[in-house]
Amino acid sequence: MTGTAAASAMGPASAPPNPALVKIRDVIYQVAGIFHPDNKHRLLEERCSKRMQVLGVASLRDYYDCLTFKATRQAELTALLNEITIGETCFFRNLPQLDAIRNVVLPKITAARAKSSPRHLRIWSAGCSTGEEPYTLSMALLEEQKKHLKDWTFEILATDLNERSLAHAQLGHYGTYSTRNVPEPFKQKYFLARDRELHVTAEVKANVNFQQVNLSDSTRMAFMKNVDITLCCNVLIYFDSVSKRRVIGHFYSNLLPHGYFFLGHAESLYGVSEDFRLVHLPGCTAYLKSAEKTVAPEKARPQ
Amino acid sequence: MNVRESLLKELEALDRMPTLPASLIPLLRYMEQPDETLDLQQVIELISQDKSLAVQCLHMANSPLFGRSQTVESIRDAVVTLGLQRMRDIAASCSMLAILPSENAGMDPAILWEHSLGCALVCRQFARAIGFPDPAKAYLAGLLHDVGVVALLWILPTEFSEALELARSEHIPLHEAELRVPEITHAETGKLVAERWRLPAEMVSVVACHHDPRGATAYRDLVALTSLSDILCRMNGLGHGSVEDREVDFEEEPGFGILLQEHPQLRSFDWARFTFEMEDFMEEVHRLVSLMYHPS
Numbered sequence: 001m002t003g004t005a006a007a008s009a010m011g012p013a014s015a016p017p018n019p020a021l022v023k024i025r026d027v028i029y030q031v032a033g034i035f036h037p038d039n040k041h042r043l044l045e046e047r048c049s050k051r052m053q054v055l056g057v058a059s060l061r062d063y064y065d066c067l068t069f070k071a072t073r074q075a076e077l078t079a080l081l082n083e084i085t086i087g088e089t090c091f092f093r094n095l096p097q098l099d100a101i102r103n104v105v106l107p108k109i110t111a112a113r114a115k116s117s118p119r120h121l122r123i124w125s126a127g128c129s130t131g132e133e134p135y136t137l138s139m140a141l142l143e144e145q146k147k148h149l150k151d152w153t154f155e156i157l158a159t160d161l162n163e164r165s166l167a168h169a170q171l172g173h174y175g176t177y178s179t180r181n182v183p184e185p186f187k188q189k190y191f192l193a194r195d196r197e198l199h200v201t202a203e204v205k206a207n208v209n210f211q212q213v214n215l216s217d218s219t220r221m222a223f224m225k226n227v228d229i230t231l232c233c234n235v236l237i238y239f240d241s242v243s244k245r246r247v248i249g250h251f252y253s254n255l256l257p258h259g260y261f262f263l264g265h266a267e268s269l270y271g272v273s274e275d276f277r278l279v280h281l282p283g284c285t286a287y288l289k290s291a292e293k294t295v296a297p298e299k300a301r302p303q
Numbered sequence: 304m305n306v307r308e309s310l311l312k313e314l315e316a317l318d319r320m321p322t323l324p325a326s327l328i329p330l331l332r333y334m335e336q337p338d339e340t341l342d343l344q345q346v347i348e349l350i351s352q353d354k355s356l357a358v359q360c361l362h363m364a365n366s367p368l369f370g371r372s373q374t375v376e377s378i379r380d381a382v383v384t385l386g387l388q389r390m391r392d393i394a395a396s397c398s399m400l401a402i403l404p405s406e407n408a409g410m411d412p413a414i415l416w417e418h419s420l421g422c423a424l425v426c427r428q429f430a431r432a433i434g435f436p437d438p439a440k441a442y443l444a445g446l447l448h449d450v451g452v453v454a455l456l457w458i459l460p461t462e463f464s465e466a467l468e469l470a471r472s473e474h475i476p477l478h479e480a481e482l483r484v485p486e487i488t489h490a491e492t493g494k495l496v497a498e499r500w501r502l503p504a505e506m507v508s509v510v511a512c513h514h515d516p517r518g519a520t521a522y523r524d525l526v527a528l529t530s531l532s533d534i535l536c537r538m539n540g541l542g543h544g545s546v547e548d549r550e551v552d553f554e555e556e557p558g559f560g561i562l563l564q565e566h567p568q569l570r571s572f573d574w575a576r577f578t579f580e581m582e583d584f585m586e587e588v589h590r591l592v593s594l595m596y597h598p599s
Contacts, residue, residue: 029576037582103474103548268575278574280538280551282474285575288552 017041020060032237035266047083085234091132092181096283104281105260109228112258121154124227127235131169134158138204139190159213170210172200221250233264248273261287310487314495320457322500326353327398334391335439347378356397395446402453413596414544419446421541424584425532433566444509444529451493459485474548478514516558527558
């Protein structure tokens with residue numbers, strides 16, 4: 001490894017990032033709500049360079065202009081976001097998030113709903129793409145049913161706009177790449193190996209309900225009710241701020257009072273929703289639907 | 304005399320535990336100035352005063368990760384190779400290393416050290432983000448806030464490792480586990496050590512009250528800032544090697560209410576972004592600590 005490469009990998013202490021890249025990072029966060037920490041700058045730079053090659057743009061400074069001033073900025077931003085989120089979907093993609101759901105969120109929800117009936121959990125994977133996320137959730141919940149959720153039933157609503165993705169999801173056949181993070185016991189239990197592929201078992205599929213839903217369709221959104229947990233990863237980044245606010249408003253009202261809303265890694269709702277409460281869970285963040293927000297003003301004490 | 308009183312008495316008489324290297328605080332304070340006003344010669348002299356620090360700097364500068372083609376033999380070259388920012392973290396880490404017992408009951412000291420260094424970086428960054436007037440002081444507060452853990456490692460290693468195990472297996476905060484065994488928290492032991500070392504009063508307050516900032520009677524801003532940074536670290540993989548299975552709303556933490564009085568901009572603070580930015584600290588901290596602790 002060369003000294004320069006090592007220094008940039010070591011983060012902000014030694015190598016100040018390119019100012020144009022920092023500006024691009026800030027535009028992406030402002031517009032799409034997805035944040036690239038300094039240690040991901042090289043990755044961001046690679047993705048920008050791919051687009052710069054396509055456009056024939058020589059410098060990051062000029063590319064920043066393409067994203068902000070030029071008439072085609074909206075299309076270019078979408079193209080860059082496509083580069084950023086490409087190939088991201090796989091089983092057990094966001095383990096801290098999954099662990100937080102298993103170890104903190106589900107116990108809280110079941111405690112809050114202990115007296116309610118039916119004892120049925122509804123989890124919504126909004127923008128489920130080819131099905132890796134809803135099936136991961138289904139497997140995790142099947143495991144929990146043997147431990148803490150013995151007398152609970154559950155369903156995973158899995159929606160996407162793209163019909164081809166949904167068809168792939170419903171078939172439930174996956175290659176080695178998207179199943180690379182699946183723990184071995186889960187592979188044995190919840191997949192059947194067929195012709196170099198892994199097929200999701202009927203047991204896992206039984207709890208997943210696929211539907212085609214356009215998140216911008218307000219009428220359709222109004223029918224999604226009584227949700228305990230919504231996951232919407234790397235989808236809202238494509239919405240402009242007005243539609244994003246509207247969609248978030250729907251997500252908020254679709255949730256039950258104790259419900260949780262999850263975004264993708266390093267995605268944030270800052271400046272988009274004042275209704276949700278940001279909470280920190282071990283290794284990830286989530287948004288909580290809760291009316292009883294109280295910030296007690298601190299009384300001054302004599303020093 | 305109950306268990307706690309006898310423990311505290313024993314701790315007061317504790318003289319096995321080494322003190323912080325005398326050069327640490329002046330060096331850290333000096334290095335907090337903007338880089339362009341720093342006198343390199345002054346930095347080199349301060350580092351050279353502490354032999355173990357000087358040796359560690361040379362070792363780090365010669366690590367393949369910082370890859371110089373020629374061997375680094377002088378402190379000046381080491382400082383140039385590593386950069387001033389990283390020098391400060393190495394100095395802080397050496398000081399932590401100097402006070403940790405070499406024999407330990409099952410605890411990897413690197414874990415404590417990672418938490419302290421991580422908290423120091425988060426404290427300083429947080430201080431800058433909210434306009435806290437003295438980020439250097441915040442850095443030092445983060446570095447020293449858990450000095451009581453070091454005291455427990457010296458005085459009650461077996462009981463402390465039980466507390467650590469309890470925190471890990473039940474996914475609860477360390478100070479809650481300590482209340483069950485050894486029935487004394489690192490905030491209490493830390494207060495005694497900090498007073499014994501004659502640390503500045505604000506540091507004593509941080510060490511004693513970082514788990515109960517409302518209990519602080521002085522320097523409440525610094526205590527609150529450290530308290531919030533400590534929780535951020537613990538919730539984001541820089542705890543004491545354990546995961547706390549709980550949910551934290553920072554705006555409901557006692558430290559938030561206290562800080563808000565003097566720093567109204569905290570009301571609209573972007574906690575999500577700050578948390579994402581922490582990824583950088585974590586990477587840096589893991590690398591520094593593993594380089595220094597497990598030299599290859």
